[in-house]
Amino acid sequence: MARPLLILKQGKISVANHCKILIADRNRHVRELLRRELGAEGYQVEVARDGHELLNRLDGDDPPHLLILDLEIPYLDELEIWARLKDRQPPLPVVIHSFLPEYPTQLTVPLAAAFLEKKGDTDELKAVVAEVIGKHYPRQFRRVREGL
Amino acid sequence: MWKRFSLRARIFLLLTALVCTTLLGALVTLWHTRAMDSLLTSLIDKNVASFQAAEQLETSLLQQKGYLTYYFLDGNPDWLKQMEQHQQAFGEWLQKARKSAYTEAMEGILRQIDTDYQAYIKSREQVINLYRQGEQEAGVKRHWEVRRQFVDLLNLCERYKLMHEYAISRARTESQTQARFINAFALAALPVVAILGMLLAYILIKQILGPIRSLTLETAPASREAPGPDEVKALSRRVHSLIENVDQAQSELERSQEHLLQSGKWAMVGKLAAGVAHSIRNPLTSVNMRLFSLKRSLAMSPSQKEDFEVISEEIRHLDAIVRNFLEFSRPPKLKMQRISPSDVVDAAVELLRYRLESYGVAVKLLRDTKLPEILADPDQLKEVLANLLVNAYEVMVSGGVITIREEQSLDPALGQTVIIRVSDTGPGISESVRDQLFQPFFSTKEEGTGLGLSIATRIIEDHGGRLDLEANEDEGATFVITLPLRED
Numbered sequence: 001m002a003r004p005l006l007i008l009k010q011g012k013i014s015v016a017n018h019c020k021i022l023i024a025d026r027n028r029h030v031r032e033l034l035r036r037e038l039g040a041e042g043y044q045v046e047v048a049r050d051g052h053e054l055l056n057r058l059d060g061d062d063p064p065h066l067l068i069l070d071l072e073i074p075y076l077d078e079l080e081i082w083a084r085l086k087d088r089q090p091p092l093p094v095v096i097h098s099f100l101p102e103y104p105t106q107l108t109v110p111l112a113a114a115f116l117e118k119k120g121d122t123d124e125l126k127a128v129v130a131e132v133i134g135k136h137y138p139r140q141f142r143r144v145r146e147g148l
Numbered sequence: 149m150w151k152r153f154s155l156r157a158r159i160f161l162l163l164t165a166l167v168c169t170t171l172l173g174a175l176v177t178l179w180h181t182r183a184m185d186s187l188l189t190s191l192i193d194k195n196v197a198s199f200q201a202a203e204q205l206e207t208s209l210l211q212q213k214g215y216l217t218y219y220f221l222d223g224n225p226d227w228l229k230q231m232e233q234h235q236q237a238f239g240e241w242l243q244k245a246r247k248s249a250y251t252e253a254m255e256g257i258l259r260q261i262d263t264d265y266q267a268y269i270k271s272r273e274q275v276i277n278l279y280r281q282g283e284q285e286a287g288v289k290r291h292w293e294v295r296r297q298f299v300d301l302l303n304l305c306e307r308y309k310l311m312h313e314y315a316i317s318r319a320r321t322e323s324q325t326q327a328r329f330i331n332a333f334a335l336a337a338l339p340v341v342a343i344l345g346m347l348l349a350y351i352l353i354k355q356i357l358g359p360i361r362s363l364t365l366e367t368a369p370a371s372r373e374a375p376g377p378d379e380v381k382a383l384s385r386r387v388h389s390l391i392e393n394v395d396q397a398q399s400e401l402e403r404s405q406e407h408l409l410q411s412g413k414w415a416m417v418g419k420l421a422a423g424v425a426h427s428i429r430n431p432l433t434s435v436n437m438r439l440f441s442l443k444r445s446l447a448m449s450p451s452q453k454e455d456f457e458v459i460s461e462e463i464r465h466l467d468a469i470v471r472n473f474l475e476f477s478r479p480p481k482l483k484m485q486r487i488s489p490s491d492v493v494d495a496a497v498e499l500l501r502y503r504l505e506s507y508g509v510a511v512k513l514l515r516d517t518k519l520p521e522i523l524a525d526p527d528q529l530k531e532v533l534a535n536l537l538v539n540a541y542e543v544m545v546s547g548g549v550i551t552i553r554e555e556q557s558l559d560p561a562l563g564q565t566v567i568i569r570v571s572d573t574g575p576g577i578s579e580s581v582r583d584q585l586f587q588p589f590f591s592t593k594e595e596g597t598g599l600g601l602s603i604a605t606r607i608i609e610d611h612g613g614r615l616d617l618e619a620n621e622d623e624g625a626t627f628v629i630t631l632p633l634r635e636d
Contacts, residue, residue, distance in 0.1 A: 029434045033441065072430070099429060099474075120436025120463075 019133060019140075022057050022064035024048040025097070026073045034068070037122045038129065051075035058084060064092070066133060068125070070118070071098040082111060093136045095128055155355055162351065166344040173337045180330045187323050191316065198248035199312040205245050205261075206305040208238040213298065216272060216291065220279055228276065235269070245308070254311060261304045268297040422477035425470045432467055439463065465595060472599040476588065479603075482525040482610055489566055489631065490518040492526050493552055496533035504537070508547030511537075515554045519566045522633055524611055532604040532615075536570045536627050539600065542593065543574035543625075556633070562613065564633040569618075571626040577619040585617060 021043045025031045031047045038045050046064060048054040050073050057064065071078070085092055093113035113132045116125055153161065215231035218224070242262060249255050271294045278287035357379075364379045367386040439460050448456060497504075497511055504511060540550045553569040577585065584590045586605055591598035601615075608615040613631040 027430050027434050030430075030437060033434070033437050037441070099433075099471075118433050120433065120440040122437055122440060 018044045019066070019137070020044045020046065020062065020064045021066045021068060021129065022046045022048060022054070023068045024050075024054045024073050024076075025068075025070040026050070030070075034122065034125070037126065041126060041130075043129075049073065051077055051081075054081070055084075058092075065137060066129065067092055067094045068097050068129070069094055069112075071096060085111075091136070093132050095125075095132055097125060155351070159348070159351060162344055162348045166341065166348060169337055169341050169344060173334065173341070176330065176333055180326065183326060184323065187319060191319055194248065194250055195312060195316050195319065198245065198250065198254075199309070199316065201241055201245035201248050202305070202309040202312050204241045205238065206302070206309055208234055208241050209298075209302060209305055212238065216275060216294065219276070220284075220287065220291065223279070238265070251315070254308065257304060257308050257311065261301065261308065264297065264301050264304060268294065268301055271297055418477045422474060425473045425477070429467070429470050429474070432463065432470065436460075436463055436467065468595075469597045469599075472597040472603070476599045476603050476606065479606060479610065480528075482528060482607075484523045484525055486521045487524055487526050488518050488521050489524065489529065489568060490515060490554060492524070492529045493533060493554065493568060495526070496530045496537060497552070499530070499534055500537050500541075504541055504550075507541045507544065509541040509544055510549050512549055512551045513554075514551065519554050519556065519568075520633060522566060522631055524631065525607075528607045529611070532607050532629065533568070533570070535600045535604045536629075539627075540570060540572035540574065540625075544572055548573035557630075559630060559632075562630065562632040565613070565630050566633055567631075568629040569626050570629075571624055573624045575624075576622050577617065577625045582617065582619060586615075 019042075021038055023031055023034050023038070023045060025034065025047070026049065028049070031049065035045045035047055046057060048057050052075050054067075054069075054073065054076070058067075069081075085094065094111070095114045095116060096112045097116050097118055099118055113136070114128050116128050211234045212231055215227045215234075219227040219231075242258070242265070246255070246258050249258055271290065275287050275290045275294050278284075278290060360379050360383055364383045364386065367383070367390060439456075443456065443460070446456075493513070497513070537550060541548075544550075549572075551569070551571040553567075553571070555567050555569075557565050557567050559565045581592065586601050588602040589598035605615045608629055608631070611631055612634075613629065616628045616630070617625065618628060619625040
């Protein structure tokens, strides 16, 4: 009977109007910039610097609603990440934020909600994040989006 | 058994057998001719002379017949004189016969004739003496005795003659036997020579001339011309040209091995460089992000703004170099599909239409019919064409015309090919630059990464084709894409 509990959790978050985003990136400065930029947008942001931290956060008590994943973080076992995300309830949308041409055949890519090439322009990332959240959580985070 | 011998040994064996048989035949013929000749000579010189002597002997004996009787009848001494003459002739012929006698038996019979003749002469003298003395009765009695002796003598002469006839006929029989033997030998030798000759001819044709002919045809150049009357000469010419080709291939192989070694080194350097580029990319992006953030919030004086723009611009340039280099060093796998290169040309021109217009550059497309479909990755091919088009309009600062010519051709190395020529009316490419043009990181542009043509060349080569440059100083440049038209 895990379902009611999950619904209860979602409801709580919805009421608190907190959309939680997990950023996994190998570069500390990139992590911090994105935390600042997305935090300014009203998101609750967490960061992970490698695969271990990422898994810990995903398994933690308060899991994120969206994952921004750099495919180059250390200790990233893509197969394992994908195995965990595949049947996850509720599903966790993933935005891959990485260098474009180098990983065209990796597993996660076709399964991600969005793919964004890592560039200087952070506005683009913000737009993609908003779009993915709007699509996956059409009711919970409306006010966040309206506030943009 | 026959198969165990080499071709050479077989031919030598057959040739030896043929020559031996022929020589043997010739020798036997020679010997036979000599034998016939000597037989004939001996027949004529010996037998015939001897036979003649025998005949004359008999004749001269016969001629002595009757004179004694005539003398008895009329007592005329002329008869005796004539008889004496014949007696003398007989003596001479006897001498001749003795000389020409050639067997023991003949000599024996001649001795007998001589002895009997002496006895006969003696008896005859006695008869003549008796007649002279007038003792007729005793003479006649003795005369009958002499006549008997004469008949015996005549028989002896006849026998002697017969002996010759027999010898001659025996010689003839002998020669006939010999002739029969020679005939049999010739009859036996003829088919042997014929068979040996045919075998030799068979081997010559089947195992030497035939293979030479087919070899000549096989090694014939593509033009399929007839090999001419002297196939061995033609073959030797072709073998020589084959040897030359082999030499050429050898040196090409050496060159390509060197190239391989060189490219092996390059691959290693490239891997290292790619690693470096990749590592650079991450902090570079971080810097870029911060710049973006700064730009948004910072109030700057005009000169500060300019510095800021330059920093941003150079960072972007660095990023482009790194990105291009990574693409060059880790080429994406081609996604092949059947497509007409003409469609790709259209797509590339369409992609750049706006920029071409802004540069004041017109595109002239020379196309008779759409090029046939080939196996290619349309995206990669489009990148190559876009690259060439960008290079072309960027050198034509004050506008110009880009001519794209599509054609099909037969390439000696690639077979049936499609060719796309991209020509500009720019300043051309000087001799000194031409060699370096395709090398990585060579660029004449301020903002170039020096990897565009390297990437384009690699993509075309991955398609099994070639990217060449046809350039004249001052007259623009033409890049030629040659792609194989595979029938599979």
